[in-house]
Amino acid sequence: MDERSRYLRRRIIDALEGGGRGHIGSSLSLVEILRVLYDDVLRVRPDEPGWPDRDRCILSKGHGCLTWYAVLADKGFFPQDELLRQCHPGAMLGGHPERAHIPGVEASTGSLGHGLSIGIGMALAARLQRRPSRVFVITGDGELDEGSIWEGAMSAAKHRLDHLTVLVDYNKLQSYGLVKDVLDLEPLADKWRAFGWAVREVDGHDVAALRETLGQLPFAAGQPSVVICHTVKGKGLDFAEFNPDWHHKAKVGAADVASMREALERAE
Secondary structure: OOHHHHHHHHHHHHHHHHHOOEOHHHHHOOHHHHHHHHHHHOOOOOOOOOOOOOOEEEEOOHHHHHHHHHHHHHHOOOOHHHHHHOOOOOOOOOOOOOOOOOOOOOOOOOOOOOHHHHHHHHHHHHHHOOOOOOEEEEEEOHHHHOHHHHHHHHHHHHOOOOOEEEEEEEOOEEOOEEHHHHHOOOOHHHHHHHOOOEEEEEEOOOHHHHHHHHOOOOOOOOOOEEEEEEOOOOOOOOOOOOOHHHOOEOOOOHHHHHHHHHHHHHOO
16 A cells, blocks of 8 residues: 555545544545546546536445545545534535535435436536546445446447446445345456446556556447456455445544554555
């Protein structure tokens, strides 16, 4: 783990300390995915979040928003101090992202399965308006249990939306159990191919591999792209990694925060 990934995780812990709650495991598996998108891929303007030609990023797994907040604050979409007010009454940042309140957020999400359909609408609009905007949708793996995902996948392939990319945070663990036990997704890559998508798989914590993979978009002309990112839920906190107890914590106290900060500094 390099210093930038560690830094972003520190900001996530700041938000957890400020709000006293949050989806910890689901956020930590996303860090490198969102880092590479905002550092190297997305065409956005933090000082002009409504720029018409911007790329759109939709965090369909909205419960992982602590990482998104950390990255958006780092990029200057809003002040860093807002992280410390997460989930406070009247604060900008809540337990799920809200488009009306947070600069840089394109869609209010968290009701799982909806983000891809929203992204398809944005991709179609960009085509009709002849804008260069690309659309990126980040889903969870448990989220792929939703039938709306696969309806959307068929629609995107039908419309040949090669400026649309889905990134799957495939951490293998959903809210109450292993993905393979709840509703096995395998063979996941073959499923997406059967639905007409161009597929790549990557280590979702390998920054160089993510940069190389996303630098090849679109993977095929006339086909939407999907990147299956193999990740670790809770990445960076040894006691939270692949531990369903850390999917969400309703109460995060001072001792928890201290343990998280200590674990992060010894993480590799």
